Amino acid sequence: MPDYKLISFALCPYVQRALIVLKEKNVSFERVDIDLANKPDWFLKLSPLGKVPVLQSGDNVLFESQVIAEYLDEVTDGSLHPSDPIEKAVHRAWIEFASQTLAAIWGFYVAGNEEEFLNARDAVVEKFKRVEEQVKGPFFGGDEFHLVDGVWGTVFRYIDVFETIYDFDFYNGSQKLRTWRDGVMARQSVIEAAPADYADRLKAFVKKRDSHLSQYVSEDIAA
Numbered sequence: 001m002p003d004y005k006l007i008s009f010a011l012c013p014y015v016q017r018a019l020i021v022l023k024e025k026n027v028s029f030e031r032v033d034i035d036l037a038n039k040p041d042w043f044l045k046l047s048p049l050g051k052v053p054v055l056q057s058g059d060n061v062l063f064e065s066q067v068i069a070e071y072l073d074e075v076t077d078g079s080l081h082p083s084d085p086i087e088k089a090v091h092r093a094w095i096e097f098a099s100q101t102l103a104a105i106w107g108f109y110v111a112g113n114e115e116e117f118l119n120a121r122d123a124v125v126e127k128f129k130r131v132e133e134q135v136k137g138p139f140f141g142g143d144e145f146h147l148v149d150g151v152w153g154t155v156f157r158y159i160d161v162f163e164t165i166y167d168f169d170f171y172n173g174s175q176k177l178r179t180w181r182d183g184v185m186a187r188q189s190v191i192e193a194a195p196a197d198y199a200d201r202l203k204a205f206v207k208k209r210d211s212h213l214s215q216y217v218s219e220d221i222a223a
């Protein structure tokens with residue numbers, strides 16, 4: 001039996017952080033998906049915040065995605081962080097910026113009217129403009145894949161789906177961002193961190209929210 005049990009939700013980008021580390025490190029684990037709209041009592045007893053992911057290792061319980069990702073990286077061979085302390089700290093800072101970008105994306109897909117929607121789209125574009133300045137290419141820090149790349153992969157996954165709905169031009173015509181995105185999203189661990197039908201699930205989820213973005217989603221998605 002695997003030592004790790006990851007409690008998750010199929011669409012959660014934060015769960016994907018832990019999954020990317022587990023897959024990069026070839027760590028065996030058991031995955032248990034729950035319904036966040038109907039959280040089981042046993043889960044609420046485990047998670048003080050009531051959020052996924054939660055990692056169980058024996059009698060130990062960890063919550064918060066980046067805590068879990070950092071722990072898994074530390075207790076397994078090798079590291080998905082740079083060895084240089086300042087470079088590692090820079091990567092961790094831009095991981096936090098990725099979290100803020102995910103929050104901006106949330107604002108985009110829940111916006112209730114056109115004005116909020118356009119402002120939220122612009123907020124996401126500004127996040128990408130800021131991170132673009134830091135990317136050395138083809139990955140964030142250069143030639144090597146790091147944890148920061150995996151975390152931004154969870155951001156790119158949203159954008160990939162939204163681009164199938166409409167050309168929102170989140171990358172603002174930046175080939176540098178496109179190249180970074182292409183390298184990250186071709187990584188096997190990033191590919192496997194989400195279900196094969198992720199795009200359809202996300203579009204159905206957006207359609208049901210009845211937000212401004214919902215109007216762009218095809219009627220047959222939620223059928």
